Amino acid sequence: xxxxxxxxxxxPYVALARIGAVVGMSVAAAFGIFFLVGGFWVPxxxxxxxxxxxxxxxxxxxxxxxxx
Numbered sequence: 001x002x003x004x005x006x007x008x009x010x011x012p013y014v015a016l017a018r019i020g021a022v023v024g025m026s027v028a029a030a031f032g033i034f035f036l037v038g039g040f041w042v043p044x045x046x047x048x049x050x051x052x053x054x055x056x057x058x059x060x061x062x063x064x065x066x067x068x
Contacts, residue, residue, distance in 0.1 A: 014065045021058035025051045 032047025 011065055014061055017061035018058055021054045021061075024054035025058075028054065 028047050028051035032044050032049075032051065034044075035041075035047055036044030038044075
């Protein structure tokens, strides 16, 4: 038999952080795009910039769950 890959368990807080980050990123990006299409540049760019911290938080939380 071939070697089976190790089963990696992800803690529940990582799943919750992913869900929250994806929802936050999608809402911020949607408002940013909505404002940009409407011609409101400053709120549109601000909405897109607000999406960045959600991504950073998601990556930081996933980094803490990585096995050493």
